[in-house]
Amino acid sequence: MYTEKGLLDKLKSFATFSFIPLFAFVTVLLIPFLVGFLLTFTDWNGIAAISSLDYNWVGLKNYSVAFADKDFWTALLLTFKYVILVVVFTNIIAFAIALLVTSKLSGRNFFRSIFFVPNLIGGVVLGFIWVFIFSRFVEYIGDITNLAAFQHSWLVDPDKAFIALVIVSVWQLSGYMMLIYIAGLVGIPNDIIEASSIDGASPWQRLRHIVMPLMIPAFTISLFLTLRNSFMAFDVNLALTGGGPFRSTELVTLHIYNEAFRFQNYGDGQAKAVILFVIVATIAIIQVLATNRLERT
Amino acid sequence: MKKLVVGFLFLLLALTVIGCSGGTADTTPAPAVSDTASPAATTQETTAAQSGEKVQVTILGTLKPEIAAQVEAAIATYNAAQDKYEVVSIPLDTNPVEKMTTLYASGNAPTIMGMGQEFAQFQQNLLDLTDAEFSKHALPGTQDPVTVNGRVYGMPLTVEAFGLLYNKSVLDAAVGGGFDPNSMQTRSDLQALMDQINALDGKTALHLSPMDWSLGAHVTNLLFAPQSAERDERLQFMEDLKAGNVALMDNEVFTGWADTFDLLKEYNVNAASPLSADYDQGALALGSGEVGLWFMGNWAFPQLSEIGPDTEFGILPYPIGDDPTTYGNTQISIGVPFYMVIDASQSTPEEQQGAIDFLNWLVTDATGQDYYINQFKFIPVFDTFTTRPTDSMSQQILNYLENGRSLEWMNSLYPPDGWPTMGVSMQKYLTNTIDRAGLAEEFTDYWQGVDK
The missing domain is CATH 3.40.190.10 (Periplasmic binding protein-like II)
Known part of the structure; x- marks a missing residue:
């Protein structure tokens, strides 16, 4: 046990353990966040040195522009659609795979690593690989089968490009969520499972009334992670569709990036980023509170 | 304990803010190449250059992506031809404006860049090129879009x-x-x-x-x-x-x-x-x-x-x-598709000098001109060129x-x-x-x- 006497001692032991992480947190997270927030009230052009103060304070103008921008709300709506689809499908698939690879399947360790691999490849690389599949390979399939859906690249049709985006994201995220579900499944005490079979519970009843309630913490984590990841999805979007065709698959993060860096409206883009932060933070807090309540009951 | 954490956090915050503003206040001239080099590193760089080591001059991209290989070859030839400057190309994999904005924001602006309509926005960061050799030989009218108050800030690349x-x-x-x-x-x-x-x-x-x-x-x-x-x-x-x-x-x-x-x-x-x-x-x-x-x-x-x-x-x-x-x-x-410009706000005078030297070499030196006409297939906009393009x-x-x-x-x-x-x-x-x-x-x- 540590026994710190004076303030200096306390400070010393505190600094010993947390100076580096705290320093990192402050410099790479807190300060950029605060500076970025302040910049939303200026007309900074993205080029001038921030300390030069070579820009004007414009009050809430950037926010009013952001709120009035139709494209921003379209992108936000599309993101909600994307998040719902990705969260639902990722968790269903990940849970199903987790059940599968924890059953008495031969070669289950092999399958575990196979399903996890997509998560180890960066989003940009994944995007480029899938561009090839959705454009060239799909057309090749179309040539052979003559199916209408495969005649042309999926990435040039707004609806199909969106589906492609969801498929790749689900495929990438499922492996990681599977790991969390496996940990949850393995953590369920065997005696409860045995007791339920002695009581004559069917596999479905066991899953529904024993396994799933005991897995609530795993669901909390997975839901939170998939929510956060899909709201913040950027690299797959950039590399796979680039927002195209004609900005129809532009998720909100890519929209913000384009606004700030491509169209040079730095203030508007940053204001939109702050709006997105508020929305995501609210949703994440609601979600964690809700599942926490489930955990307690 | 909680008070202590909060207090400590504020102390840290204050320290870094002071550190940051101190660092950025004297960014002219700041180094263009290294990641987070402090003014001290710049002096080291300069002294190294004086003691015979080559000054690194960065160029964003390869003039045009279509002729990347040819431009790389020209850069290699230039680097071998003299022992003062080492031109290095920074990969450009995205919209140039996006790239330049992010590089400027992070204090890593390249020394040589190509600019089109974004010129006006960056102009205050650019070097006055009125007295450079290439500016005196550019064909009439080609410099108009990059002339501000009678001073020239860019070199027309070609038409x-x-x-x-x-x-x-x-x-x-x-x-x-x-x-x-x-x-x-x-x-x-x-x-x-x-x-x-x-x-x-x-x-x-x-x-x-x-x-x-x-x-x-x-x-x-x-x-x-x-x-x-x-x-x-x-x-x-x-x-x-x-x-x-x-x-x-x-x-x-x-x-x-x-x-x-x-x-x-x-x-x-x-x-x-x-x-x-x-x-x-x-x-x-x-x-x-x-x-x-x-x-x-x-x-x-x-x-x-x-x-x-x-x-x-x-x-x-x-x-x-x-x-x-x-x-x-x-x-x-x-x-003129775009103008070659030189950064004045984040590059050292040596780097700027090297940049001018490289651009001069490209349009006045016989070897540079050969690359310009025969390899890049550019149409010349300088009166220094005696050869005409050969392709139809x-x-x-x-x-x-x-x-x-x-x-x-x-x-x-x-x-x-x-x-x-x-x-x-x-x-x-x-x-x-x-x-x-x-x-x-x-x-x-x-x-x-x-x-x-």
């Missing part, structure tokens, strides 16, 4: 032209004998030609590239530039559009321009799925003679001549009507230029979001997602929203 590139072998076969580019005067001529190509076995008339920069900047230029032969009137048209005083659907040039685009849509080899094509497919299709025409610019020439080394390539105007005398029907768009397309463009048959690159006057936004509208029109009235409406909406 380029865009229009309908053609493969002469295919057109010769289509018209049955030597194809004469001057026979193309109107839209009907173009349509007749495309019919003739389609009649050939296994040939298609045209490849239309769907990239937003091609549609949004180059195709749309043919809507703005032919509005009037008088520059003031053309500029006035743009201003009127911003003010909302133009009914595009009643505009004669718009109608003619859109009619021709409809024609291109119809004869496009990818008509069934117009957005599937990419740039390389276009180069391959025209270079190999699969198609006869491709809407692109002469920057594609190095690739075309690689694919079809024995084929002759040329360029045709994009007609906007059926009267040969209409301004725009027999002219092609020629302009560059000569043709020079002829257009000398005969005054050129259209202004109005697209260099678009705001930064101009071509991406109009490019999106053009893609929608290309895929029939919107009709002509919709296109006119999206253009009008965009221009009215531009900050005046």
Whole structure:
């Protein structure tokens, strides 16, 4: 046990353990966040040195522009659609795979690593690989089968490009969520499972009334992670569709990036980023509170 | 304990803020290369340079992505030819404006950059090049867009032209004998030609590239530039559009321009799925003679001549009507694609000197000129050049230029979001997602929203 006497001692032991992480947190997270927030009230052009103060304070103008921008709300709506689809499908698939690879399947360790691999490849690389599949390979399939859906690249049709985006994201995220579900499944005490079979519970009843309630913490984590990841999805979007065709698959993060860096409206883009932060933070807090309540009951 | 954490956090915050502002206050001149080099590192760099080590001069990208290999070779030759500077290319994998903005924001601005319409925004960070050797030899008029208060801030790289590139072998076969580019005067001529190509076995008339920069900047230029032969009137048209005083659907040039685009849509080899094509497919299709025409610019020439080394390539105007005398029907768009500029705010004087030296070498040294003309296939805009371009397309463009048959690159006057936004509208029109009235409406909406 540590026994710190004076303030200096306390400070010393505190600094010993947390100076580096705290320093990192402050410099790479807190300060950029605060500076970025302040910049939303200026007309900074993205080029001038921030300390030069070579820009004007414009009050809430950037926010009013952001709120009035139709494209921003379209992108936000599309993101909600994307998040719902990705969260639902990722968790269903990940849970199903987790059940599968924890059953008495031969070669289950092999399958575990196979399903996890997509998560180890960066989003940009994944995007480029899938561009090839959705454009060239799909057309090749179309040539052979003559199916209408495969005649042309999926990435040039707004609806199909969106589906492609969801498929790749689900495929990438499922492996990681599977790991969390496996940990949850393995953590369920065997005696409860045995007791339920002695009581004559069917596999479905066991899953529904024993396994799933005991897995609530795993669901909390997975839901939170998939929510956060899909709201913040950027690299797959950039590399796979680039927002195209004609900005129809532009998720909100890519929209913000384009606004700030491509169209040079730095203030508007940053204001939109702050709006997105508020929305995501609210949703994440609601979600964690809700599942926490489930955990307690 | 909690109080302690909070207090500590604030202390840290205060410290870093002081540290940051202290660091950025004296960023002129800050190092351009290293990641987070402090002023101390800069001095080290300079002293190292004085003691015989080469000064590293960074250049963003490779002048043009199409000639990356040739430019890398030229840089290597330059680096070997002298022992003061080492030019290093920073990979450019995205929109240059995006890249420059992020590099500037992170304090890592490259020393040499190429800039187009974003010049005005960056101008205060750029080096005055009025007294550089290359500035004295640039052809008259080519420096106008980068001249501010009588001082020159950029070096024109070359002139380029865009229009309908053609493969002469295919057109010769289509018209049955030597194809004469001057026979193309109107839209009907173009349509007749495309019919003739389609009649050939296994040939298609045209490849239309769907990239937003091609549609949004180059195709749309043919809507703005032919509005009037008088520059003031053309500029006035743009201003009127911003003010909302133009009914595009009643505009004669718009109608003619859109009619021709409809024609291109119809004869496009990818008509069934117009957005599937990419740039390389276009180069391959025209270079190999699969198609006869491709809407692109002469920057594609190095690739075309690689694919079809024995084929002759040329360029045709994009007609906007059926009267040969209409301004725009027999002219092609020629302009300076971008200007080489040197950063003054984040690079050391040695680096700036090296940058000037490299650019001088490129346009005044015999070896540099050889690369410029024969490897990059550039059309020279400096009076230091004694050799003329040898390939047919560059000569043709020079002829257009000398005969005054050129259209202004109005697209260099678009705001930064101009071509991406109009490019999106053009893609929608290309895929029939919107009709002509919709296109006119999206253009009008965009221009009215531009900050005046």
